[in-house]
Every structure is written in structure tokens, then in C-alpha cells.
Amino acid sequence: MHLLCQGAPQVLELEADVLDTRPGAVLLAQTPVFPGGGGQLPDRASIQWSKGEADIRVVKSDERGWWHEFDGEAEISGPVHVSVNAAFRRLMCELHTLAHVTNSVVFQNFGGALLTGAQLSADGTFRIDFDLTGSEADRLRALADPINDVIRQDLPIRTYQMRWDEANSVPGLFRSKSVSPPRQADGNVRIVEIGDLDRQACGGTHLGSTAQTRPVRILKVDNKGRQNRRIKVGFVD
Template sequence: MTTELYLTDSYQMTCPSEIIFISPDRKTVALNQTIIYPGGGGQPRDIASLWIDDAEYPIEDITRDQDYSYLYHLAEALPENVQEVTIKIDAAYRLKNMRYHTLLHLTSGYFYKHYGALATSNQIEEDHARLEIKFPEETVPEKLEKEFLQAELEKLIQADYPVTIEHTTREKLTENHDLVRTYVNLVPEFITDIRLVKIADVDVQTCAGTHVTSTKEVGQISVEQLKNKGRLKKRIKVTLI
């Protein structure tokens, strides 16, 4: 199994790793440890390469594997008799996604706290991120302007709340629905140790993604769209400036 270092340190951009499996064509490998976020939960996978001395081997795709956690599919075959590599990820791309991901958590936390609304889906794109929120019948806002929402989110960002990681069990998560701001059934049943990302008293969600360590690191934002998606749903589109 591969040790996922990104779960404990989102800022680690390079690390050594040992090859624990390699395909006959030497273009697919498994590693003993990784800093590469594989994608999921609305966050894209990292842009990453394996390095051997000064030679770069870009990773074209990542697939999940029952025996090795992840298989990394390379653009070029590795040379013979290689046992160790260095992983390097695109730091600017990682940091941008960390900021977006934390912003999405702040946004969903705001809607839960003020309306009891839950996030139903989210996605980080190249130049924006979107979030869909579902409101309870009794709390659907009659009117909500994007300028007002942006001002509210900016207050949360500037408050410089810490972003921390906690762990809980699936049993506790099921028993206490207030522990999480997303639908519990979105967490795969085989996962029993639940990783929670917590932003002070603003938000707490199950999440395996990467985040900044304080809300102020999100930086300047713009709420580009606040759109009705049916009577109980809204879609929010945000960008980093």
C-alpha cells in the first residue's frame, strides 16, 4: 500500500519514493509513498512527474489499485534497474487548488450555518470553482445577491480562521449529522476512518483533499454567479483573483 503524505502535509511539493511495482513496459509504477493528490471530491489530480537525477518522467494518469493503492502511468518508460525516484508536483497548481478547496468549504459552511443548507456537489475547474447547495423547505432565501455573499465570504477569509485536520469513525459520523456539512452517503461505505477538515466553528466536512492552513491564505475572491437550480437549489461560481 502507498502512504499518502498529502493527507498530513498539503505543502510538501517533493519527496523521495521507492518503486514497489513496475509493469513489463516500465511505464506503470506503484510507489511506497506519495505526495500526489490523485483527484476526487471535486478537486483535480495534481500535475506531477517522477525524476531520476535530471531526467523527468511526466505522469499522464493515475488509477486506483486494490494491491498498491495507486498506479502511476508515465509518458515514457523508466530505465532498467531503477528502484528509487523523486516525486515533484506543480507547486503553483497545487496551491491554487488548495485555495479553491478551502474557499468551497467556507462557502458551504456559511450556507449550513445560516440556512441549514447542505452541499450536494462541487468542482474545481481551471479558472473557477462551483458549488451546489440544497436548502431545506423552510429556509430557502427569497432573495440573495452575489455581492452580499461575496462580502460575507470575505469576512470569513479575513478572520484568518485556522484550517485543521481531525479524525472520527463512520459510526460517530452517522450518529451525529451535525458533525458534517455534506451528505453522509457521499462517503464510500468501505471507509471507516473518516478524515475531517475543520475551519474553526465555521465548517467541518469529510474530505481527503488538500487545503491551506488558514482562511486568509485563500486571498481575494469574486462571486461570479449565484444561480437558481430549481426551487431548493442554488449554484455558486467563484474565482480567485
């Protein structure tokens, strides 16, 4: 099942009938909520029904649809209204887009260095880890200029589906050192493409172009092991 946030990211509200229910959770056929994953935080969202409203804590899939677990133990029947916090979604889109730009700049300038971890944060920063030695720390601290140059170029961002086996055979589409993107039920994997700069497998949410992000600065470069360098990135004040 494809998420609405992947195929129709403009949809932030949804009216839906309940397919199944249990105390504190309802099953819906579709959801506008990004459930989290790949270093991106889950959307902040709420659910409303005829007798109340609650914050959604977790969204999980099963073969029938998407379970929405919410605060409290109410058992809901009838139609519900799901609403995603637009400001938080936009922040995650911005950070995830910037993380891809950073990943691409490092991949192209550091001999195809692979990703070893990433995490977006609600405070407007993100950290991204690479399989690199300590000798590269000074070069990593100078990454703000090439990243901000990509932002200024206003490169378009688009997504599309590709057969997983085909994508796995293309160098650079799978960037993680140890984890491959999951194969979808239809045998595909989602690809995010940034102009002619970059394309890689990803299930997260993104902006429409690089110019929609704010300029960044490198906040810190850490050694996290003999072959692991962590870059922390934030917005220019």
C-alpha cells in the same frame, strides 16, 4: 493508506524505490501527489528516473501502494523522483478552503442546505451546488460579504481522524445530499475543521488559515433544476 498530502502536505517531492512496474506506470509505497476527488483536480506532477522524465497522468491505489501512470511506455527500474507542482497545489488548497467556507456560510444561513456538487477549476474559480429553491437566488448573490468576513477573521484550519460511524452520527459532518465520504481501511474518516466556524468530512488539501486566501466575489448564480442552485465564485480582480 493515507496520502502524504493529507498527513504531511508540506512534502512536495519524494525519492522512492519502484515496487512494481509495467509499461507507462510504476508502483510506489507512498506518493506526495493528490490523485483528485471530491471536486478537487489532481495535482500536476512529474516523475524522473535515471533515463528520463515524464508527466504523471493518473495516480491510483491498490493494496500494495500507489500506481503512477505517466506519459509514454517506458518501463522503469531503480529509484525515482516524484515532484508536485507547488503553485498548482497551492491554488487547489486555496479554492478548496474557500469552497468549505462557502459551504459553511450557506449551511448556517440557509437552514442546513445540503451540497449537491462542487468543482474546483484551474482558472481560479470554483462552483458549488446546493439543494435550494429559486427563491434563494438573490440571497446567494450576496454571499461575498460573509465569506470575505471569514477570510479576515484568520481562522485556523486543522485536520484529524474520526471513526466513520461516530462522524456519521454527528449532524453536519457529512454535507452531501447523496454521497457519504468513503470509510477508510482503518474505519476512520478525515475531518477538516475551520476554527469554530465549521467542520466536515473531507479528503482534499487545504491552507493553514482562512487569511491565506484572497478575497472573493460571486460571479454567477444559476438554477440547475427545481431544487438545485449553483454558485460560481472567483477572486476579486
